Amino acid sequence: MEQKRFKCVFTDLDKTLLASGSILTDYTKETIDMLISRGIDFVPSSGRAFNSLPKELLKIQGLKYAVTSNGVSVNEIKSGTPVSTMRIPETALRQIVKIAAEHKVCTEIFVNGQGYCTREYWNDPTIAGKNISERKIYVQATRIPLDNYDSFVMNNIANTEAFDLIANPDIASELEIELRRKFSGVYITHSENFLIEISNIDSGKHRGMERCCRILGITPKECIAFGDASNDMEMIQMAGLGIAVANATPECKSAADFVSEFTNNQDAVAKELRRIFSL
Template identity: 35%
Template sequence: MKKIKMIALDLDGTTLADGGILTENTKQVLEEACRRGVHIVVASGRSFYSLPECIHQVEGLEYSINSNGSSVYRLHTAERICHETLNSACVPTILAILQEENACIECFVDGIAYADQAFVEDPVGFGATEQGRIYIQKTRKPVDGIVSFIQDNITNLDAIDAVVSNPEQKARLEEKLAQAGDFYLTSSVDHLIEMAGSRAGKAAALQWLAGELRIAPEEVMACGNAENDRDMLLYAGYGVAVANSPESLKRDADYVTEDNNHEGVANAIRRLVLDSGEPQSGEEPNAEE
């Protein structure tokens, strides 16, 4: 195994314990890796301005891949250094499919998450859990008519999400959306379908950033727990799945660590990186794509 120079971390269900908690031990492990010159990169389905505050408090953490790879940011300056928008030609078809199924729709524009006023006011009424209610009301900016808002911002969409009510609806929508045009389609949790630009995906964004930093794939570790993490686990020289991942993701990983509630990411970094020497850091990217 080559020395690891970059670690990409999914957040929810992977690095963060349930409830969006970053444990003090995990924070210390991430900061120790940063001090040793390892580039720690957030790789999340969340929009940039939906990232939890605890992530901004990790000293030395540099970059953030957001909206399933549609954007790359310098974390502490909020400078977007790479951006892939959703193909506007596909949006009318996407919206028609989602409206036909009465799916609840969200969108991300310039790193901000937007949703219908009614959904933000009462997420539980749309099927969200109590924990989901807290997250939605904290991170979603309400608008009066999400479809009209999307149409008004059709050329500047980071992503569109559909909140589904049951597995059958999700399966129907995924089948229809797969034929709806040239865009990236994935899912991070059971109740979401996520759509972004055709060149999005966590792996694509991670590959771009690694190239800017002159880091080879075999020098990259990626940690995840869901379908939207699969591509980056396969891209990375060392893909790590937490124990709470689906069995199919574990089979595609190089290493399976403890679950997110038992600091699996921190344990994997300690075992595989911190106890294996001190990787050298790369150079700063500064290109806008």
């Protein structure tokens, strides 16, 4: 009955589908291939911008779409073209940029599916906080460093798809509360305790899932969703079956219908899909 009910799988990437180090294991790749051969769509649903998605994942034959930048865009994988996308309202973003500068926190801007940052932050992400050292490899692999970053931000204020603030967890937590209080017209979430991710009010992975489902001609209740963090919770709740991996945050686990006994480093998504679909 489960096999007939579910027609699509949406899954977060970092700390969910991918093992530590952004690794897509052979076991998981084989599982995705088997799933697609059964006619089940598989949609990566990430806080990452499209150009930051793992190239190895994008090479899998049969993948059609990806939900990116926390639901800002739904991209056609073959061409990379956004089927739908949205931007942060200019007035709100100008104020957020000013607040970030006042608090002296690092930021990242996303335009046309690509992330940009200052060269200083790109060289050493720990300038944003002592607990962010593990982010260096990811930042250097996915961001373009700019010497004229502040000018770039101002020149693209009307074209910004997403904007991140990065700081020590205690500062980030307080700043997120402040931003939520001041801005009701933007979507604010986080996938890490040092990160504040801001986008259009109509984004969120759950909204991206809705738009992708309309393209595929199905409903969210015909989908399975996997995640590990706060930015996955709404997607997990909207899906017909929402699953949190074992290493998920307590909040994410509470939003799920089911919590896997496996972590992302134990191929949690692949193992649960093989169980559900008898692969």
